Amino acid sequence: MNIENILSQLVDENGISGNEYPVSKxxxxxxxxxxxxxxxxxxxxxxxxxxYSKNKKTLLxxxxxDEIGMIVTYITDDGFLKVSSCGxxxxxxxxxxxxxxxxxxxxxxxxxSTPPHLEKDSSKAPEIDEIYVDIGMSKENAEKVVSLGDxxxxxxxxxxxxxxxxxxxxxxxxxxxxxxxYCLDLLKDKQTQYNIKVLFSVQEEVGERGAKIGxxxxxxxxxxxxxxxxxxTNGESADKCGEISKGPMIGIAPSLSREMSDLFIETAxxxxxxxxxEVMNGKTGTNADTIGITKSGVKTCTIxxxxxxxxxxxxxxxxxxxxxxxxxxxxxxxxxxxxx
Numbered sequence: 001m002n003i004e005n006i007l008s009q010l011v012d013e014n015g016i017s018g019n020e021y022p023v024s025k026x027x028x029x030x031x032x033x034x035x036x037x038x039x040x041x042x043x044x045x046x047x048x049x050x051x052y053s054k055n056k057k058t059l060l061x062x063x064x065x066d067e068i069g070m071i072v073t074y075i076t077d078d079g080f081l082k083v084s085s086c087g088x089x090x091x092x093x094x095x096x097x098x099x100x101x102x103x104x105x106x107x108x109x110x111x112x113s114t115p116p117h118l119e120k121d122s123s124k125a126p127e128i129d130e131i132y133v134d135i136g137m138s139k140e141n142a143e144k145v146v147s148l149g150d151x152x153x154x155x156x157x158x159x160x161x162x163x164x165x166x167x168x169x170x171x172x173x174x175x176x177x178x179x180x181x182y183c184l185d186l187l188k189d190k191q192t193q194y195n196i197k198v199l200f201s202v203q204e205e206v207g208e209r210g211a212k213i214g215x216x217x218x219x220x221x222x223x224x225x226x227x228x229x230x231x232x233t234n235g236e237s238a239d240k241c242g243e244i245s246k247g248p249m250i251g252i253a254p255s256l257s258r259e260m261s262d263l264f265i266e267t268a269x270x271x272x273x274x275x276x277x278e279v280m281n282g283k284t285g286t287n288a289d290t291i292g293i294t295k296s297g298v299k300t301c302t303i304x305x306x307x308x309x310x311x312x313x314x315x316x317x318x319x320x321x322x323x324x325x326x327x328x329x330x331x332x333x334x335x336x337x338x339x340x
Contacts, residue, residue: 001185003178003323006030007166008158010174014102015043016069016151017086017206023065027177027200034184035198044214047184047198059194060220060298061183061329062211062287063176063227064204067169068311069153070131072101072146079142080112081133083152087205090311092125097313099133100155103146109135156313163245164319171315173204175305175322176226182326183333192333194222204287211287215294222260223300225288226325228317229278231306242306245318247274248325251302255283255292260301264332271331273324278304303328 009030015023020043028037028045035047045065068087075081081101085091096113100106112132133152135142158168168174177200184198197218202210215223229249232241242249250268252261268275283289284302292300303325308316 001182003182003319004158004166006181007174007178007322010177011158011168011170014100014151014153015066015170016153017066017203019102019151020066020202023174024200024202027065030181031198031200034181034188035196040213040217042210042213043202044210045198045200046214046218049192049196052195056193056195057221058197058218059333060197060199060215060218060223060291061180062199062201062214062223062225062291063180064173064202064210064287065177065200066202066205066210067153067172067174068205069151072148072150072152074148075139075142075146076132077139079135079137079139081109081135081142081146081152083128083131083133085128086151088311089128091128091131093312094131095126097154099152101133101135101146101150101152103150105145107135107145109133109152154313161316165244165316166319167314167316169313169315171307171317172228172310173226175228175307175317179226179305179322179325180329182323183329186326186330187333190334194333196333201287208287208290211290212294215291215298219295220298223288223291223298224260224329225284225286225291225300225302226329227286227302227304228307228310229304230310231308233308242276242278242304244306244308244316245320246276246306247321248328249276249278249304249306251278251280251284251288251304253280253282253284255289256301257292257299260299264301264303264328267332268328271327273328273331275328276306278302
């Protein structure tokens with residue numbers, strides 16, 4: 001499979017938290033080649049092994065499908081749109097950005113910026129309630145096409161950098177979805193140790209809401225939350241970040257199953273797949289926190305893709321890291337005689 005093409009298709013669709021249906025439909029379309037697929041009324045995408053057996057344990061592979069963005073909260077008398085954030089958007093990068101407003105007719109806008117000649121203090125990032133979007137309309141005309149609650153995002157399609165790096169919006173966590181799809185492609189027409197269920201979950205960026213619903217419905221024995229984590233860029237502490245192109249980041253934390261983490265480490269070693277250890281001292285900030293305490297508990301671990309520039313329109317990952325997560329997941333599913 002062409003993983004770059006899959007990733008490009010996924011990032012080109014919009015799916016701001018609470019409004020994920022466009023990207024959910026695209027992901028379901030891709031997933032149908034490998035699994036039986038359905039979408040629930042919230043936008044969660046479910047996939048189930050076509051050879052599902054009650055005699056095998058069930059492994060859930062999760063990646064969230066939503067992305068950060070903004071939501072329209074007010075239209076000023078001058079026709080500007082006031083906004084609030086959907087997810088942890090970085091306000092430092094917003095000024096003077098071109099945006100897409102998802103309203104009755106998709107329109108372009110720009111985030112206002114005071115010229116430096118007139119700015120009294122440019123040393124601080126603006127608060128989100130100080131952000132205004134200019135769509136070039138009067139209030140009367142704006143109200144004809146824009147509704148309160150419409151979503152806004154900074155658009156950026158997949159671009160190729162050197163050394164198999166790619167950059168785009170929403171690689172958090174469309175790259176995780178691509179890794180799971182790559183795993184399924186590697187497992188195509190093979191017998192697996194587990195029933196495989198896939199969840200592409202909504203609303204992770206606003207409180208892991210989709211995972212709460214999806215994990216309850218699936219009732220898995222084990223789960224892996226495939227997400228992104230911090231990659232070093234320039235000067236960050238090595239003990240807080242992974243290295244891009246150095247392989248999957250296998251999570252170890254009090255809130256995770258150490259058994260599963262150790263099994264993935266052993267699987268990586270056995271199959272010569274590069275990996276890194278990510279130690280967290282409590283919760284992980286991923287869907288694993290919710291999945292792990294679903295019903296009577298699910299043994300859960302995290303495997304993360306090292307990502308630069310998180311929560312910006314230029315998030316960057318290495319294709320080799322995405323593929324190596326797919327390989328690691330596939331090899332784990334092929335394990336025999338393992339009790340977990």
